[in-house]
Amino acid sequence: MIIGIPKEVKKDEYRVAITPAGVRELTSSGHIVHVEQGAGDGSSIRDAEYVSTGAKIIPDADEVWAAADMVLKVKEPVREEYHRLSLRNDQVLFTYLHLAASRECTDALVAAGNVAIAYETVRLPDNSLPLLTPMSEVAGRMAPLVASHHLMRPEGGRGTLVCGVPGVAAAKVVILGAGVAGMAAATLAVGLHANVTILDKNLERLRQVDHHFRGALETIASSTHAIEQQCADADIVIGAVLVVGARAPKLVSDDLVGRMRSGSVLVDISVDQGGCFESTRPTTHSNPTFSVHDSLFYCVANMPGAVPHSSTYALANATLPYTVELANRGWQEAAQLDPPLAEGVNVVHGSITCEPVADAHAMAYTPLHEVL
Ligand SMILES: NC(=O)c1ccc[n+]([C@@H]2O[C@H](COP(=O)([O-])OP(=O)(O)OC[C@H]3O[C@@H](n4cnc5c(N)ncnc54)[C@H](O)[C@@H]3O)[C@@H](O)[C@H]2O)c1
Structure with missing residues (x-):
């Protein structure tokens, strides 16, 4: 799988979705990791550190998005990124989404037709939220x-x-x-x-x-x-x-x-x-x-x-096991085998599969098993 990590563009966001250790974990499993040039700068992680663990540095965000089977981000896509969501409708986007708070972003993902998995709704059986x-x-x-x-x-x-x-x-x-x-x-x-x-x-x-x-x-x-x-x-x-x-x-x-x-x-x-x-x-x-x-x-x-350096490492430590699972198995099998991860799936090819998001915007809700 090609995994793309674009630089965050939301104002005042300096975190990045992967660390060099995460790149190594993915590349050693046979995946290809594309990191946008300078994506780690805000977190004091240099391009060379990513290269040293097997990443390829890509100069342009559009290229990162266009090539990726899965895009890893930190924040929800912002308006200037919406056109990238529909570049590939087989693409998985794994990031914080907070869709209940944004009708605009929800509409953008529904229109894009890709698969959007939200960090904040991954939920363990004890109701804790491991990625928050x-x-x-x-x-x-x-x-x-x-x-x-x-x-x-x-x-x-x-x-x-x-x-x-x-x-x-x-x-x-x-x-x-x-x-x-x-x-x-x-x-x-x-x-x-x-x-x-x-x-x-x-x-x-x-x-x-x-x-x-x-x-x-x-x-x-x-x-x-x-x-x-x-x-x-x-x-x-x-x-x-x-x-x-x-x-x-x-x-x-x-x-x-x-x-x-x-x-x-x-x-x-x-x-x-x-x-x-x-x-x-x-x-x-x-x-x-x-x-x-x-x-x-x-x-x-x-x-x-x-403290983006510390926050990036803290976030990536928590997301990496899920990222590896998604990369190794593909999102459908990963969601079937891991119910907490399945709770993270918010939008699938235009259908909202997270009930609170659908309720928040009075939109139609489709249970995940119907689209799996
Ligand atoms: N500002 C930020 O940058 C930032 C960053 C991360 C989290 N947060 C926010 O911090 C808050 C706390 O998150 P968390 O992960 O610790 O939540 P948590 O669920 O782990 O803990 C919340 C605690 O509040 C207690 N509580 C609820 N009502 C109470 C009351 N009336 N009196 C006393 N205690 C009460 C609950 O029993 C629970 O123990 C959330 O709103 C979260 O979104 C903010």
């Missing part, structure tokens, strides 16, 4: 770092050193949500020697967290009252809640922020689901914060975008 997890881990680990940075006075923060110093208390970090991102944030915050409290509605989850951290942090059952109590004297609040398929619940009101310490920093990782603070609005890496009362909000919707 790495990005929650990255964002979660980044949250205490960016918050500590913004807690410094020149950044507009309270002027508190997150780890404290002998004789002076460490910062209090409150984490809302003990899922993938919340646990990653807790790991870093504990590692920074902050005074950490984590809240979740799921008591079983809190038992696991308690067991994992062995007393290095406090776990509190989430309720309006508990959140108010914990946030009141926090230096840093990290929002990392998720209610699958729904907007994030608003857990921190402006009124509560008004009663918080001045110069406290609130990081809303859940911003991509609408955010869990009342005044959250998406921000960018070039202008990441804004003030609410005397506190600073950091609400960057693509936090992993700031």
Whole structure:
């Protein structure tokens, strides 16, 4: 199979869909890998590194798309890429798609007639989303770092050193949500020697967290009252809640922020689901914060975008086993043998095979088995 990896063209996207190790995995199985020239530049992976593991560098995106049996990307196709979707209707596109949020992209894929498999809907039997997890881990680990940075006075923060110093208390970090991102944030915050409290509605989850951290942090059952109590004297609040398929619940009101310490920093990782603070609005890496009362909000919707090198490797580590399966077996057999991967199949030759996507746009839904 020829596998094509174009350079990402979406604004501010610096990740790339494959690493040199992934190229080696595919070429050693007899596949041909075409990487667009400079595709790895944003992630600090040079063309020569891809060549050294067997890739061919192709100067032009159209050429990469036209030759490929399967195209690997990071982000959903954007308008300037739509004409490439219909170059070959036997082509498989494997990438983040988020089609429920974009009628335009859904229409483009339906019209193109190819096979589109979305990273974000690959789902394991325990309902976890293995190709979303790495990005929650990255964002979660980044949250205490960016918050500590913004807690410094020149950044507009309270002027508190997150780890404290002998004789002076460490910062209090409150984490809302003990899922993938919340646990990653807790790991870093504990590692920074902050005074950490984590809240979740799921008591079983809190038992696991308690067991994992062995007393290095406090776990509190989430309720309006508990959140108010914990946030009141926090230096840093990290929002990392998720209610699958729904907007994030608003857990921190402006009124509560008004009663918080001045110069406290609130990081809303859940911003991509609408955010869990009342005044959250998406921000960018070039202008990441804004003030609410005397506190600073950091609400960057693509936090992993700031660390594309790490994010590329984290994402590609998770996608590679599926990529190899798709390349070795072809998408039909791979989907038949691997039900979690089958859940990733969103569009097949003009039919929408992912029910939530069809529902989101009031379009017809075709169960996958009917097109297999
Ligand atoms: N901003 C970014 O760059 C970025 C990157 C990756 C992920 N995210 C987002 O981070 C969020 C968290 O993702 P995740 O993978 O950690 O999800 P997850 O499902 O692993 O964890 C979410 C947790 O929130 C808890 N929760 C739900 N409602 C709650 C409430 N009212 N009070 C307390 N806890 C509550 C759940 O019990 C669960 O443990 C998602 O919205 C995800 O899209 C953002």
